[in-house]
Amino acid sequence: MNHLHRLAELADRTGSVEAARDEYLARLDADDGLAVLTIPADAIVAAAEARRTRAASRCGRCGARLPAKRHRCSRCGLSAK
Numbered sequence: 001m002n003h004l005h006r007l008a009e010l011a012d013r014t015g016s017v018e019a020a021r022d023e024y025l026a027r028l029d030a031d032d033g034l035a036v037l038t039i040p041a042d043a044i045v046a047a048a049e050a051r052r053t054r055a056a057s058r059c060g061r062c063g064a065r066l067p068a069k070r071h072r073c074s075r076c077g078l079s080a081k
């Protein structure tokens, strides 16, 4: 998992990109911290949104991930709404 994914996860949990960045930076050494500071807030917001979208599109029966445009689960065949 890369920095962006972790930040997106934290942003979701804390409700704010700034809070997520602060919390994440507190765990990192200087090199990683510097890399995290170069990630724009927009990218974190976009990743957090993508993450929520992905979380929403799971098969209701077997829990398999459904691609955004897929309307039928490829694992169990259940039709998505």
Ligand SMILES: [Zn+2]
Pocket (backbone or CB within 6 Å): 059, 060, 061, 062, 063, 064, 073, 074, 075, 076, 077, 078
């Ligand atoms: Zn399924």
